[in-house]
Structures are given as structure tokens and as C-alpha cells.
């Protein structure tokens with residue numbers, strides 16, 4: 001398909017640690033169409049942020065390819081990368097920690113424009129800031145406010161404004177609502193969806209919370225210890241999950257009025273395998289109710305079990 005904006009092939013990101021090589025992202029492949037949102041879910045530590053950062057080449061990949069409009073980012077020099085940078089941006093979980101507390105809202109939103117030298121005059125900068133504040137729903141009277149004077153939702157709006165002011169095409173949203181009150185989460189999710197439609201953005205939306213990605217993602221990718229274990233349309237993941245890990249994640253979503261925690265405990269027992277120098281085979285095997293010795297023989301590749309629905313599990317191969 002030629003409307004694929006991003007193609008990731010066999011991407012690996014290993015970190016050297018005192019105990020050995022930590023496989024944070026291990027042989028992950030997927031593509032994202034222009035204007036699409038792909039959700040990336042999995043428990044804390046499974047490699048979601050590492051994947052997002054590596055796709056943007058904020059982390060140096062250990063192996064694999066990242067094609068952006070067909071061009072491999074892995075081979076690019078620092079200078080070539082700098083030119084592409086504004087097109088590929090990231091929204092973070094906690095904008096507060098990344099916002100300089102001594103800068104005003106106006107200064108914070110201006111900063112990416114100044115750093116990337118994209119405007120020719122001060123008045124052009126001012127115009128773009130005014131427009132962007134309106135776009136992300138920040139009242140213009142707040143422009144001289146400091147981040148500590150604002151609530152979490154408004155701070156995240158500053159984070160979003162700083163990302164979008166460079167007019168990116170592709171945005172990695174890394175847990176953008178996880179630090180926010182539940183009441184504000186929906187506002188920010190709606191804002192991100194409206195912006196996507198208005199600006200034609202392509203998102204990789206990372207979260208540990210499956211219920212958050214349900215409506216925002218067209219497709220969902222489930223990660224477990226550096227591996228992608230299942231990928232399908234959002235609806236399919238919820239209606240017909242295949243991988244035992246995906247089933248366990250879904251069972252863990254609290255349903256109002258129903259005690260689902262007991263079920264969760266039953267499904268997710270056993271020790272989490274270490275991501276350092278992992279042995280071959282399925283990394284979920286130690287916690288999987290269906291595991292057999294065949295699961296530990298070799299790594300299990302992703303297979304298309306039904307059209308557009310992929311999983312890496314012996315039960316389906």
C-alpha cells in the first residue's frame with residue numbers, strides 16, 4: 001500500500017546493563033497509514049516508550065528499519081535527521097516535568113519555533129502562537145501564565161501546542177492522559193481526535209490502559225516484554241482477542257459494578273520473565289495457562305490468523 005506513512009521492520013532496541021543485554025524492543029514490525037491511529041498497549045516496562053522513541057530515532061535502534069515515506073531513517077546523518085525532525089514529534093505523559101517552570105505559556109509555545117528556526121519574524125511567531133493557543137483550547141488571557149498556575153489538563157494542552165506548532169505529520173503520544181484526572185482525560189482525548197481530523201495527523205498512541213485506546217485507535221498492537229504479541233483492528237481486539245495475554249489484559253479492565261479483579265489474578269499469575277538476555281520462545285509462557293514445552297523451543301513469529309488479525313501464539317500455528 002502506498003499510503004503507509006511509517007513502516008517499521010524488525011525493529012530492535014537493546015540496552016546494555018550490568019546483567020546483560022536488555023531487550024526493550026525485540027523484532028517488532030508494523031506499518032501506519034497516513035491519518036491512522038495505531039494504539040500500543042501493554043503493562044509498564046514492556047517497551048512501549050522505547051518503541052516510540054526508537055521509531056522517532058530519539059533512541060538509536062539496535063537493528064531493523066524505520067521507513068518514513070519510504071525513506072529509511074536509520075541511515076540518516078544528524079543533519080538529515082534534523083530536517084525531518086519537525087515532521088515527527090512526541091507528546092509526553094507529564095508535560096510539567098518537561099516544561100521550564102520559569103517560562104510563560106507564550107514563551108513555552110514559542111520555544112520549538114525558535115529552536116528550529118522556522119519563522120522569519122517575531123510577528124510570524126506571535127501569530128502562530130495565537131492560532132495554536134486557540135487550536136488547543138487555551139484561552140488567550142493565559143499567555144503570560146506560568147505552568148504551576150495551571151491545572152494538569154491545561155499543562156497538557158501546552159505540551160500538545162508545543163508539539164503541533166512545528167506542524168508535524170506523525171506524532172507519538174506517550175501516555176498523554178495517564179497523569180490526568182479521569183474527568184479531564186476525555187477532554188484531552190477528544191482534543192487529540194479533533195486535531196487529528198483537522199490537521200490530518202497520524203498517531204502512534206501509547207498507553208498501559210486498553211480502555212483508553214479503544215475509541216481513539218483504528219488498530220491496536222499489544223506488547224509483552226519487547227515483543228508484539230497481537231495486532232488487529234481495535235474492535236477485533238475487544239471482540240475476539242486471540243493471545244492469552246491480550247485476554248488477560250481485557251479481563252483486567254474494571255467493569256463498573258462487577259468485581260473483575262479476582263479473574264485478573266487468576267489469569268496473570270506466574271513470574272514475569274526477565275527482559276535481560278531472554279531465552280528463546282514465548283516470553284509470556286511462564287504466566288500462560290495454555291503453555292506447553294513447544295512454546296519454549298523457539299521464538300514464535302506473528303501469524304495472520306484471520307484477515308488483518310495477527311498473533312504470535314502456538315495455539316494458532
Ligand SMILES: Nc1ncnc2c1ncn2[C@@H]1O[C@H](COP(=O)(O)OP(=O)(O)O)[C@@H](O)[C@H]1O
Pocket residue numbers: 015016017022023024042043044045046047048049050051275
Ligand atoms: N535508557 C535505558 N537504559 C536501560 N534500560 C532501559 C532504558 N530505557 C528503558 N529501559 C528498560 O527497557 C524496558 C522497557 O522500558 P519502557 O520502554 O520504558 O517500557 P514502558 O514504556 O512500556 O513502560 C524496561 O525494562 C526498562 O527498564
Ligand SMILES: [Mg+2]
Pocket residue numbers: 048049050
Ligand atoms: Mg512508558
